[in-house]
Amino acid sequence: MTTAEEVAHTAWRYRWAVLGIATFTxxxxxxxxxxxxxxxxxxxRDLQLSTVQLGLLVSAAQLVPxxxxxxxxxxxxxxxxxxxxxxxxxxxxxxLLAGSAAPGYASLLLVLLFxxxxxxTVQPGGSKSVASWFGASQRGFAMGVRQAGLPLGAALASAxxxxxxxxxxxxxxPVAGGLVALLGxxxxxxxxxxxxxxxxxxxxxxxxSPGTQLGVRLRMLREPSMVRIMLTGTSLISVQYGVGILxxxxxxxxxxxxxxxxxxxxxxxxxxxxxxxxxxxxxSDRSAYGRYGSLVLCMAAVLMGMAVxxxxxxxxxxxxxxxxxxxxxxxFGWYGPWVTYVSESAPPDRTGFALxxxxxxxxxxxxxxxxxxxxxxxxxxxxxxxxGLLSAMTAVALAASARVRPGNRPRSCGRQRVxxxx
Numbered sequence: 001m002t003t004a005e006e007v008a009h010t011a012w013r014y015r016w017a018v019l020g021i022a023t024f025t026x027x028x029x030x031x032x033x034x035x036x037x038x039x040x041x042x043x044x045r046d047l048q049l050s051t052v053q054l055g056l057l058v059s060a061a062q063l064v065p066x067x068x069x070x071x072x073x074x075x076x077x078x079x080x081x082x083x084x085x086x087x088x089x090x091x092x093x094x095x096l097l098a099g100s101a102a103p104g105y106a107s108l109l110l111v112l113l114f115x116x117x118x119x120x121t122v123q124p125g126g127s128k129s130v131a132s133w134f135g136a137s138q139r140g141f142a143m144g145v146r147q148a149g150l151p152l153g154a155a156l157a158s159a160x161x162x163x164x165x166x167x168x169x170x171x172x173x174p175v176a177g178g179l180v181a182l183l184g185x186x187x188x189x190x191x192x193x194x195x196x197x198x199x200x201x202x203x204x205x206x207x208x209s210p211g212t213q214l215g216v217r218l219r220m221l222r223e224p225s226m227v228r229i230m231l232t233g234t235s236l237i238s239v240q241y242g243v244g245i246l247x248x249x250x251x252x253x254x255x256x257x258x259x260x261x262x263x264x265x266x267x268x269x270x271x272x273x274x275x276x277x278x279x280x281x282x283x284s285d286r287s288a289y290g291r292y293g294s295l296v297l298c299m300a301a302v303l304m305g306m307a308v309x310x311x312x313x314x315x316x317x318x319x320x321x322x323x324x325x326x327x328x329x330x331x332f333g334w335y336g337p338w339v340t341y342v343s344e345s346a347p348p349d350r351t352g353f354a355l356x357x358x359x360x361x362x363x364x365x366x367x368x369x370x371x372x373x374x375x376x377x378x379x380x381x382x383x384x385x386x387x388g389l390l391s392a393m394t395a396v397a398l399a400a401s402a403r404v405r406p407g408n409r410p411r412s413c414g415r416q417r418v419x420x421x422x
Contacts, residue, residue, distance in 0.1 A: 014193065015133040015134055015142075017191065018129060018130065018133045018192060018193070019130055019133070019134075019142050019146060021187055021188055021192050022126040022188075023126075023145055023146045023148065023149040023152075024184060024187055025085060025122060025149075025184040025185070025187060025188045026122060026123070026146060026150055026153070026184075027149035027152050027153030027156070027184070028089065028153065028181050028183055028184025028185075028187075029089045029092050029118075029119055029122040029181050029184050030119065030122075030149075030150055030154070031153045031177050031181065032096055032115075032161070032173065032177025032178070032180070032181070033061040033062075033112070033115065033177075034150065034154035034157050034158075035157025035173070035177070036054075036057055036061075039161050039165050039170065039173060042165040042166065042170050043057070043165075043170055047104070047170070049105060053105060056109065057109065057112060058370065059367050059370065059371070060109045060112040060113050061112040061113075061115055061116045062116060063116060063367055064113055064114075064117045064120060065116050065120040065123075065359070066363045066364060066367065067360070068117050068120030068360075069120050069124060069355075069357075069363060071120065072084065072120045072121040072124050072356050073354070073355055073356020073357060074353055076124060076125055076128050076353075076355075076356070080194060081126075081128055081129045081192065081194070082188065082189060082193070082194070083189075084125050085121055085122055085129070085188050086185050086189035088119065088120065088122050088185075089118065089121075089122055089181055089184045089185035091114070091115075091118025092122070092178075093118075093179070093181035093182035093184075093185055094114075094178070095111050095114040095178075096181060097174070097178035097179075097182075098111060098114075099174040100171045100175045100178070101171075102174075123359055124356045124359055126146060126149075127143065127146065127147075127342075128343065128355060129192065130143055130146045131143065131340070131344075132195050137285055139285065139340055139343075139344075140281040140282060140283075140284040140285040140291065140294075140336065140340045141278065141281055141282035141285055142281075143336050143337075143339055143340040143343075144278040144279070144280065144281025144333075144337070144340075145277075145278050145281075145336075147277045147281070147335045147336045147339060148273075148274045148277040148278050148336070150335075151270045151271075151273040151274045151277070152270075152274050154244075155267055155270040155274070157177075158263075158266070158267060158270070159267070161173045161176065225345040226345065226357075226358070227400070228401055229338070229341065229342055229345065229358050230358060230361045231396070231397040232292075232295050232299070232338065232397050232401065233338060233358055233361060233362045233365075234362060234393070234397075235299070235394045235396065235397040236295075236298060236302070236331065236338070236397075237366060237369075238365045238369045239302050239306075239327070239331040239390050239393075239394060240273075240331050240332050240334075241365075241366055241369055242373050242387075243269065243327050244269075244270075245373070245374075246377070246383065246386065247262070248262040248263055248265075249377075249383075250309070250314075250324075251317065251320055251321065251324070253383075254314060254315055254320070255314070256317065257317050257320075257321075265321050268321075268328070269325055269328035269332070270328065271328070272329040272332070272333075273328045273329065273331075273332025274332075275329060275333070276328065276330060276332055276336075277332065277333045277336040280297075280298065280334065280336055281294070281336030281337050281340060284336075284337040284340065291337045291338075291340050291344065292341055295334055295338055295341065295401070296398065297330070298331070298333065298334035298337075299334075299397060300398065301326065301329075301330035301331075302327060302330055302390075302391075302394050303391055303394055303398070305324075305330070305331070306327075306387045306388075306390060306394070307391070308323045310384050314383075339355070342355055343355060372389075373390075
């Protein structure tokens with residue numbers, strides 16, 4: 001092996017460090033927002049909030065990314081991921097540190113809107129950075145590990161933030177979240193590097209007019225692969241947030257489980273999601289059915305789990321717990337194969353925009369579904385219509401995917417941008 005080959009090989013070994021950096025930054029940037037639900041009792045007590053107001057705190061943090069993800073995607077196609085992601089995590093940190101001085105509920109809502117603007121860059125930016133460093137044979141596994149950062153951060157936040165709120169008051173929790181996000185920003189800015197070899201440098205040719213660029217991007221919405229991506233994403237993200245929000249309530253009200261044990265089951269559900277994101281994405285690297293085959297499996301498994309919860313079996317504590325952990329594995333684990341499918345379906349010069357577009361469509365469901373599911377539960381007095389709605393959405397997405405033949409994979413146009421070990 002020549003000296004140049006040794007240098008290149010050493011550089012490509014750095015991709016595992018990049019994976020750890022992106023995963024940590026993901027968990028750090030989402031740490032506080034993912035822990036809001038676990039702090040519900042403290043926030044309601046100290047700020048005198050209703051349940052609807054508590055839910056709006058989560059929605060506020062997710063509202064700006066509806067448009068922010070598209071802007072972030074465009075920035076990622078033009079700028080180095082290092083600065084886009086690092087700056088976004090820095091904005092999250094600044095917002096949370098300022099949030100500790102919020103005089104009341106309305107101010108805290110504004111702070112979380114600001115936090116959501118910063119977080120818009122972290123999700124697509126981290127995904128693009130990992131996709132660019134890993135070859136097709138390892139990309140699914142790597143993306144699954146990276147996407148496991150969100151449920152892992154949620155589990156850690158659920159354990160730490162209530163303790164901090166109890167010991168030091170709720171104002172200490174955004175400080176803790178801000179410091180964690182700041183650490184994530186510093187790690188990404190300090191240690192992330194772009195791949196050593198690229199076949200198509202940014203800005204290497206004449207740029208099309210803004211009108212032409214807009215037309216090309218809008219045409220992506222009509223492509224069959226993008227339609228499947230959006231249908232699958234919105235249905236499964238609705239399941240993910242529905243299970244995350246309603247697990248404790250279902251176990252407490254329907255299965256007569258005490259609040260403490262029910263909360264521990266939610267941690268187990270999140271842990272199953274961490275394992276699912278890694279395992280399902282790694283399986284998609286080897287499966288003859290490709291990335292989308294993993295998503296079809298997740299949708300089928302979700303339908304099975306929801307069916308159990310809607311029957312009298314869902315009233316059994318043991319069966320309900322096992323079913324919800326099953327839904328954690330498949331209903332949270334789908335994201336690793338999905339985001340890999342998005343990055344591989346996109347044209348090579350529009351990967352960032354495709355990720356931002358798909359994630360912004362998901363964001364609509366993230367903002368809308370929690371209050372819709374809560375209202376449906378309040379009006380019916382039962383969880384059956386809630387699980388039924390999520391089942392119907394998943395069934396529609398699964399039916400739309402029936403036209404995809406086994407073994408079909410998205411075109412790998414984005415994979416020719418980067419050369420290196422598989």
